[in-house]
Amino acid sequence: MKKLILLFLLIPFLGSAQDKGTHFEHGLSWQQVKEKAKKENKYLFVDCFTTWCGPCKYMTSTIFPQEKVGDFFNKNFVNVKVQFDKTKDDSEEVKSWYADAELIDKEFKIRAYPTFLIFSPQGELVHRIVGGGDADGFIAKATKALSPETQYYTMLKKYNAANPSPEELKELVAIAEAAYDEENATKFAAAYLATQKDPYTKANLEFLSKYLKDSKSKGFALILKEPKRVDAVLGKGKANEILGKVILNEHIYPGLRKPTANIDSLITAANAKYPTVDMRKSTDLLKVQFYQGTKKWDKFQPAVLDYMKKYGSEVNAEMLNNFAWAVFENCKDADCVASAMAWSKRSVEETQEKEPAFLDTYANLLYKLGKKDEAIAMQQKAVNLVPAEKKGDYQATLDKMKKGE
The missing domain is CATH 3.40.30.10 (Glutaredoxin)
Incomplete structure (x- = not known):
């Protein structure tokens, strides 16, 4: 009771x-x-x-x-x-x-x-x-x-009824973007640009690069018309980068969502529509990601090797590790695996051997190429670094290596 x-x-x-x-x-x-x-x-x-x-x-x-x-x-x-x-x-x-x-x-x-x-x-x-x-x-x-004073839609009503200053328009673009209100963000961005005598200043071009989303917008036309002028202010290749993002979003990404997607045809059509925009770096990477995502490993291998040959020096450690692991799991060609090991080694060196996942990739590639002792030593470093709750998987790999499995 x-x-x-x-x-x-x-x-x-x-x-x-x-x-x-x-x-x-x-x-x-x-x-x-x-x-x-x-x-x-x-x-x-x-x-x-x-x-x-x-x-x-x-x-x-x-x-x-x-x-x-x-x-x-x-x-x-x-x-x-x-x-x-x-x-x-x-x-x-x-x-x-x-x-x-x-x-x-x-x-x-x-x-x-x-x-x-x-x-x-x-x-x-x-x-x-x-x-x-x-x-x-x-x-x-x-x-x-x-x-x-801070309610988004109340602010919209206020500014729509008044004549906002250029700085207020810029602020409204940022607020509209944060609210995922693309329609108003585009409208305010166009209104801001209309107030500018020189749209090619550093501040204006940085604004465009951040908020440009539509190929039909005034900003897109401005950059497409004067790409060299944009590069002179923002740096070499920035015009292509800004324009390329919009083109990818409008003309390539939607097509990739279809079951019958043909990435080469989509890229060819986009290049034909915008022949002066160099999107090769973006589309070369997109091919690698597309073939990896769709598990078309016969096309992934030449695509990733081509991309690394052209742009390898610019690839960060995380992407190096990602490419290397994809090759380890899915590519049997010895030359491709050797290339992946070089990328993996770079990712390990660039992170000063402090990323256990990168060490694990490198150890697996070493083992795959027959370098068992080096692989075991590298995997042991990974085990030593990984948090306790994740040690199991890393230790299991190490045990398999020691057993010759």
Whole structure:
């Protein structure tokens, strides 16, 4: 009986501990949560998430349960979570929101996850946050939703009705980009450029290189027209680099998502459309990545060897290790493996033998080429460096090497 009484007495304390985090509404429809926010005169905070989104899961498991986060959001907002994908395991509550989720997606253009929409007590969208973060940083972002001076959509209305200065336009571009509002970011960038007598200054070109996303924009036309002038200010090859990113995004990446993608045809078509833009460095790397991702190892081998021959001196240690491991696992040609070992050795030397994953790659390649003793010594260094929770895999490789397996 005493045990039962003690357990009963503990229940309120357990409930109190569980309530310290952020409270999200359940059992209400979209219309009902809006009515609740209006009745309580609170802002409405909408967490737009999917079940496959890693940052969404992190926010749910780590950030929202924290007491200080709960204190802030429960005080200032009515909070609701809305799932934007559909799975076979969805609960009846999630299913009841399918239509509302589609409506929200269509009306407010959710482009990335997690996206957090904040509405005024009257139901007007006033702010948007894209992406998560740590507790203090996220509270700081959400605090901006509580003041008209810092609410994104309130600021948009203000500037659209006024005549913003060039500096205010630049600020608006940055804010719109952070909110994934590409339409307004493009509009404000064009408006800013229209105020500039000389678009080819260092500041203006750096601005363009950061925010240029559209081949139909004025900025793209400016750089395409005067690439040498751009390079004279920003450095050799910068014009091609800036233009190439836009061309890849518009004319090549979308085609690669198709099951029947032919990367050579896509690159040829893009080059024909923009013959003055040299994209060879970008497209050569893209071929390597595409063949690696699609596991076309017969094409990966010549592509990676060609890329390293042309640009190897510029490749960083992480990419060297990535290429070397892909060769180790999938290429049988002895010359290719020998090249990969040279890349791997470079990655080890450039990181001063302090990256266990790079040491592990190098050890495996040494072993593959018959240099067993060197391989064992290198793998032992990797085992010594790796954190305790990851030692198992590294030690298993070392044991196999010692056994001649």
